[in-house]
Amino acid sequence: MTASTRRNLIAAIVVLFALTVVLQVRIDPTVADMNQGRKTPFAGLSTEFILGPLLGMQQAVAGLLWVRADEFFHEGDYDAILPMVRIVTWLDPHNLDVYITGAWHLAYNFTDSSERSDRRYIPAAQKLLEEGDANNPGVYDIAFELGWQNTDKIKDYVRAHYWYKKCAEERKGMDERGELTQPVPMFVWHQLAHSLARLGRIDECIAVWRKALAMSTEIVRKDPKDYSKRNVRDSERHNLELTLKRKFSRYQHEIDWELDGKLTKGIDPITGEPRPRDSYLFLNQDEIQRKLEQFKIVGETPPPMAVGQPRPPAVVPKWETAFDVRPTFTADKVLELKGRFNVGDGARVTIRLHDEDWRPPQLKEFTFDIDQNVTLMQDQHSVRQGTWGRKIDMSKDPKMYSFKSPYYFLVFEFDPRGTSPFVHDRFGWSGEGMTDKKYLWEEKEKDPPNRILRKVYRISRAQVLRRTPITEADVFPTAKYVELQTQAQGTRSE
Amino acid sequence: MAAAVSIQGLTKTYLDVWSKTEIRAVDNLTLEVEEGEIFGFLGRNGAGKTTTIKMLLGLIFPTLGTATVLGKPIGDTDAKAQVSYLPEEAYFYEGMTGWDTMDFYARLFRIPEPKRSERIRQCLKDVFLDESAWRRPIRGYSKGMRQRIGIAQALINDPKLLFLDEPTSGLDPIAHAELREIIVNVGRQGKTVFLSSHQLPDVELTCSRVAIIHRGKLLTSGKTQELTAGDKVEITFSGGDAALAEKVKAVAGTCEAKNGTCRVPAVDPQKVNDIVDLIRGAKASVVSVVPHRRTLEEVFVDTVMKAGAN
């Protein structure tokens, strides 16, 4: 090779190398998109798993770890799963099932010896899901799970509605190739409607049912032979009609419709107009289509109800619940409750005992480490024939119930929004029909306002350990309790 | 006749990393090899023979000096196309068959089909490689078969110039003789052979010219005939008296009388006539006048010993 050839080659090398730098600058943003949410590939990993991520095989290592975590689950070793969930989601932040299953473990599977969940893990469960949702924008699964956990476990219907709404309106489902092209499944809309009912926002609830029905009708029209889709459509019709009926029966007027000289009870699910009972079952496709178009023109507001004789509203504050409870510690850390509650059988009272300074923590980042010194017990019990009672033994689980704090709040609550339809029939969705001489508390900050029952005791550690009995002098004003709970929210977790 | 190889002041030095001293593997070597001759390049192990050949083939690079091969500078591809090389103990891709090995090398010479197959067949026959071995992997070849395929690959391009580095080392006597035969045949075809060896009888039999290299330096070079030619003559005569013996002794230095026959072992050639005259003048009879001939081995040992003594 002559000197000049070498010079030329070196010049070519310089030019080509510069080209690679230019390409790298172009490539970087896409790589960043691809790695979104992924931590430093080897953060927090034990050595045996370091080589894999270094070689660019994060997903495979994550997959194998997750298989291992599944084994732990079947062995009941939940504590071992949590760090694995953390690592797996770091390595592979797009594995939706890991977030969902991990959050489920956190929220449900840590329990005391009486199968009461360890609620100290709930903020972590929520944070994990939120992180997963942020790392997988556009996918509905995790947002839905957030909605569901808030409904089923936490009973925070405001947050449940927030996530269901986000899920239904801003998220997409995957097609069989995994592309985000599909509308979210109809059950997301159903849950959104239910969450609105839980918030007492019935008109919005009805509007969602109408919208869902319209969508399903269109789906069935495209694929009339799929009976599962028909079933979905029919259940939406049923729910819409039921909600309309309940709304009118609870809040407006209970009406016996007289139409064409016949006694009818049906309400057209699409227009909200009365029509022969259950006749929608016999509607043909054209008729449904016509009704749908009519619906679109009319908009979301049903036409005014003008037929029949109005009755007075069913739900008025007339039902004295006579809510009360007497708590006693019959042994160290063993709480016995005797309560009464003038309500239908099956309504549930929530019992909560927590440190005086405990607030629902707001986590900045997901961590599965919880403050082991916090005592937080929550349970519920259903009412039979106007009374209820329960023995809560917290002596067997010192890890969950350490009782390190000098003072505790012992709270008894009934929230009509979480209750069953037959209770709603008496009380309405927001407790409008309910009254109580002692413990009625109106949550005015909510829209619409909600009326709940709440009795709060402030008790000392000495009382938990039976040095002194609990008396009615320990009852703590609900207003002050609410003020304390909202004021210093989140400070505990910092 | 033009020079097939011409070497001027070729030097190769290595730095010994341990002692930090410079080792001169080849030291200011100047040499010419004529076209058509079989040239013997002699030296002990480590004398610099292989280093020289590797420099001539462009496998390593000279520190100083220049050389031309077939009139072209070192590494010239045109020259290489007409050159071939059999390294000391030929190395092959063990998994390849003999035929595929030949095919591979033929491709390196850019020999197109069908000429390629023809050439391969010819070369394998020329080196007497048994046809049953052609399609077997070289892994199973004996030493002699390997050497044959080595020569065959060196002949594939019908070269003008062959570099053979110790081609006969380690062969049994019959293979050895056959190989020598092959080399002589190659020489008869008018090809130039640059034969590096310390198998002196072979060289003496095959090479027309030799050079001796020792510790990188050229000690001597010349026609084989001339190098082995002695510079003394032995004269034997019978008859004559003690006076004659004394006279001869005075001229030649020695004269050994035994059983009526006298032997004068080492006579300078220019004194031969004088001594013969003396013998004839004394009516004695000359039995023989024999010029001394040395074997190449003797020449080599003498030369190298002398160099070593210096």
Add this chain to the structure above:
Amino acid sequence: MVTLAIAKQTLEDMLRRKILLILLIVAVAMIALGPSVGFLSPRESSAVLRSLGLAVILLAGLLITVLTGIQVIPTEIERRTVYTVLSKPVQRYEFVLGKFLGGLFTVFVMIASMGIVFIGVLRYQEGRFATEMIQGVMMTFFQMTLLGALAIFFSTFATPVVNFFLSFGLFIVGNMSAVTESLLNNKNVATRLIAGAVHYAIPNFGNFNIQNKLIHPQVVIKDMNVFIMQNIAYALIYSAVLLLLAIIVFDRREV
């Protein structure tokens, strides 16, 4: 023709190596056994199957590439076969290119075999051809092309053992592009400079890790095809740089 002859010889020679064959058999067996891990939900098992398959191909491809790349030239010198080759009318660059191409053909044959088995397994498991996985296998191949060129470059002056660690080490460093990229915005100037040097100078192997997108299609990428083309261009151009360097070094190499 000379380059191709050397490449062909190299490929045949490498394919005769038992170690590569064993690697291939183990990898294919692992891919084929992938579905037996699937006791998770269908979506999970699909993700595990895919990530496992791609990882096995990557790992086996990696070993094959490094073992091939560090060997092809030093073995010639060690076995002295290089004498008979370079004494023929073969330019040294032809030799380097031939050796590189031969190694690359070997890697291609191996990765393609594993890829075919992998896609076959997915076809059997999921009832459709996961054609998008071809992208993943292809990216692995180009990643290995770059790694092979790197190993060839080192092999022109380093011993195989040193080369093994050099190539592996740079592969690991080059895989941390996500880290070095994030360090480009570091407040510390020195950190920024070092990260920049590492990020742009060392072959950026992390670019080719598109498993994330393939396993989780919800990951949003602006234009996958453009990204793939950019990566292929990157691999080819950077490999050219390394091969030119190898040619320059090998030109003065004494054998």
